[in-house]
Amino acid sequence: MRIIGGRLGGIRLNPPTNLPVRPTTDLAKEALFNILQHKIDWADAQCLDLFCGTGNISFELASRGAAEVDAVDIHSKCLFYVKDMAKKYDFSAINTRKADVFKFVASCKKQYDFIFADPPYDVAQLPQLAHLVMDNNLLKEGGILVVEHPSTRKMQEHATLVETRKYGYSSFSIYEL
Incomplete structure (x- = not known):
């Protein structure tokens, strides 16, 4: 796992192997940020990085100069790793929060310019995730939501869906408000 661009582009990160995660591949992450580079x-x-896991996307956002990155996950070991790496690389923009993502989305009062969600692929609510984010008004006007999901699993239709990009077994559904 590496940071693709920005201040620390090229830095390789080696998260512990015992974390309950499936990080976004470098190839897919690079393709995603190529799509986003002229939009944000x-x-x-x-x-907002939902189901942040190893912090792969949070670190990428911080390296590219994001003003603030809220990294949310339910697993303490993941958040300890993200906090340690954020401190090591002086990513003061990253704030970690231990929470059930679905409860967090339902109660969050903040709005974001960019939201990335990479839930475990077997989560039952995955197809409704865009609806949950939009219904709870988490995305600012002009904001972008990206949901990573298995290519074999359909997301529920939503009026803000712009496109879905497939990268092998994983796909990114991109929503713009």
């Missing part, structure tokens, strides 16, 4: 000004962006 990262320097001013308020970002």
